[in-house]
Amino acid sequence: MNAIHEAACLVAGEWVPEGPSTDRIGPYLRQPVSRARTAQLHDITAALAYAGQAAKAVARLAPATRADILERAAAAVTERGAEFARLLALELGKPLKDGRGEMLRVADTLSVAAAEARMIGGEVLPVAGWGRGIGNTALTQRTPAGPVLAITPFNAPANLLAHKLAASFAAGNTTIVKPPPQAPATSTALVELLLDAGMPVEGVQILHGGGDVGARLCAAPEIAVVSFTGGITAGHAVAHAAGPKRVMLELGGNAATIVCEDADIAEAARVCARTGYSNSGQSCISVQRVYVHRSRFDEFADALTAEVKALIVGDPMDPATDVGSMVDDDAAERVVRWTAEAARAGAAVTTGGSRSGSVMAPTVVVAPPRDAKVVREEVFGALVAVLPYDGFDEVIEECNRSTYGLQAGLFTHDVRRIVTAWRELEVGGLVVNGSSNFRLDHVPFGGVKDSGIGRESPRWMIEDFTVTKTLMLKGLTIWGDQ
Incomplete structure (x- = not known):
């Protein structure tokens, strides 16, 4: 029997462990693994009032001070990666290898945010380049925007919290974190780590x-x-509730990967298998739709099926496991249901299609109709659909039929196709000779259409978490005044 991990609220500088709480039932263990103290109305009121005072205290910290704290936190994450990976496995059923990978990314994210904190500055504006500006000087600086609200999801609760909280702190803001109910202990542990590293309680x-x-x-x-x-x-709902304030949204996708006739089919199949089922496919850029040139279609479908059958499925606490459980039984059942719908419409299910509790057998659906849910909707589960195409312009158009547009993959060595895809695909990012499911945390990440607004990555987030403040010096010039 595992001990239950307690997740207190942190309100106005004080930990609040007592009060109404909710248990998180581990999707694989099927028993309580963590308990979160549920915020009450008076907690929200107190937190908001405190945020206004705390904003001033955090803004007074020099960028170098913020950076030093984030660097210490990055080192602590590296030391405690195995501990966090275990928490992720308990709360989410995420395999230890995926959890360790997430924590490596957390360390990177904190380090990058520290570096970006050191780069915050401003500029001298060329006001004397126009007649009315002669005799004056104008400068800008980036100043903290004010209290930030970070709402994080269950699928990568540690790294996405690191992105939001580290960038907000690097920019000089105070942050209120609303973690996912599925991962309260993981989220709280990361906040505690940052406080231990020197982040002021404000x-x-x-x-x-x-x-x-x-x-x-x-x-x-x-x-x-x-x-x-x-x-x-x-x-x-968030955008509607927020009203006229700055809002950044990352809302998911149903990512496409294109495999051209000149691709290394074995390598493409291997990559798609490894990145289509990590975290049970619960990633907004997980491989979902793979479009393969008809001349290589059967070869790819067979190779992908063989790779997927070789994945180790089961206990997320086993270091050898590739695919653990999904977030809950309902999520797994939805994937089973959509698979069956595609099969009834004529698709071939070459492996998977079933579940055991919340563990979804990795599933390959070959040649589903273009209007099947596994093609049109966001599966967010352990399923990859494989579809044929004939012409490159045709497959670009088919990819763009989606209401989402987050990230895409492309396997080819033809530079003209690469440039065409980069220009024409309606996505925020394109990965060449890799699947859609690849991300570096210091590179801008975000989508278009229903995939959201804004870009994540510390540098770009710091821009969103700061405002430009101008200083105008009338009658004082560093330029010529004639």
Whole structure:
């Protein structure tokens, strides 16, 4: 029997462990693994009032001070990666190898945010280049925007919290964190680590709860910026509740990968198998739709099926496991149901299609109809659909039929196709000779269409978490005044 990990709220500088709470049932263990103290209305009111005072204290910290704290936190994450990976396995059923990978990314994210904190500055404006500006000087600086609300999802709760909280702190802001109910202990442990590394208590608060807590925080006038990662329905609700304030939304996708006739089919199949089922496919850029040139279609489908059958499925606490459980039984059942619908419409299911509790057997669906849910909707599960195409222009058009546009993959050595795809695909990013599911945390990440607004990565997030402040010096010039 595993001990239950307690996740307190952090409100106005004080940990609040007592009060109404909710247990998280581990999807693989099927028993309580963590317990989160649920934020009440008075907690929200106190947190918002405190954020206004805390904002001033955090803004007074020099960028070098913020950077040093984030670098210490990055080192601590590296030391404690195995501990966090175990928490992720307990709360989410995420295999240890995926959890360790996520924590390596957390360390990178904190280090990058530290470096970007050191680069925050401004500029001298060329005011004397126009007649009315002669005799004057103007400068700008990037100043903290004010209290930030970070709402994080369950699929990568540690790294996406690191992105939001580290970038907000690097920019000089205080942050209220609303973690996912599925990973309260992981989220709380990361906040505790940052505080232990020297982040002042004014820098962060954490309020556990459901959508009602997030909605109240979004609507609060004390919040200057909302950064949300999650589903499209919840994202629309966040934007509506937030009203006229700065809002960044990362809302998912149903990512496409194109395999051209000149591709290394064995390598493409291997990569798609490894990146289509990591974290049970619960990633907004997980491989979902693979379009393969008809001349290589059967070869690829066979190779992918063989690679997927070789994946080790089961206990997320086993270091050898490739695919653990999904977030809950309902999520796994939805994938089973969509697979069956595609099969009834004529698709071939070459492996998988079933579940055991919340563990979804890795599934390959070959040649589903273009209007099947496994093609049109976001599966967010352990399933990859493989479809044939004939012409490159045709497959670009087919990829763009999606209402989402987050990231795409392309396997080819033809530079003209690479440039054409980069120009024509309606996505925020294109990975060449890799699948859609590849991300570096210091590279901008975000989508178009229903995939959201804004870009994640510390440098670009710091821009969203700061405002440009201008200083005009009339009658004082560093330029010629004639």
